[in-house]
Amino acid sequence: MRVGKASDTDSERVGTMREGTLDQKHLLFGEDGSPNNYDLNMGLTGGGGWRTPRHRHNFDQIRYVIRGRLPYTDTDVLEEGWVGYFPESVHYGPQERPEGLRTMVLQCGGASGAGYLSVAQREAVNAELNKTGEFKKGLYHYTDAEGVPRTMDGSQAIFQHATGGKLEFAAPRYTDVIAMDPKAFAWQPGGAGLQEKWLGSFTERNLRIGFLRLDAGAVYQAGQHPSIEILFQIxxxxxxxxxxxxPETGYEFSANEGPVPVEAVEPTEFFRAVLHTF
Known part of the structure; x- marks a missing residue:
């Protein structure tokens, strides 16, 4: 078991790749080079909001809206308390996030096995690219070897500079972001004093997203899945x-690490995810 607490974590300003202000607290990181590398973080949109163009990634993202409303296209919004699954290779945006929006975000390698480029790697490359070009409104503007002005999506520019290879996208398994309203799902018994609410299982590698609720004195035996289990304490x-x-504590349990007892001192609810099984 590994644990990361927001109260012990400093806020970090997201780099200049996108337009606006976004502060993050990174609770837990996975293992670089692993297909299940991940980043569990909390985001707070600052003054002036946060904007991105329409784009896509070669990794998965799961967003849980803690406070506010999260727009993920011109017309679509994740309401407060909702969860969004942003699959690899699926376009979303443009985004115009309002000031004060608070989210939990889990970014992780997708089912294709392409993995996830860590925050440390991306920010180092971000700084390098700012020496040879400029990020504006989520796009990277630069001049190629022939002196021709070029633009590309900021995340694509960072990936290609970091890896030395072209950013490839797996065939999209879904056609759009999957927006989920947890209040529309019923709690199910999960054992003595436990209730579970699974929102869905995705891809052939069985990414699972849901919630877990414990009565005071109940014990959840964590870490009994064939892949990494992530809990975020609400x-x-x-x-x-x-x-x-x-609250605002993240937990990582390795594949088949458990049973690891987690006992509720008082009634407690978690967001829960089990990453792809490779």
């Missing part, structure tokens, strides 16, 4: 590994 208080933890 409220309450629990005891795990001899320590107590409160």
């Amino acid at each position: 409220d309450g208080r629990v005891s795990a590994g001899g320590e107590e933890y409160g």
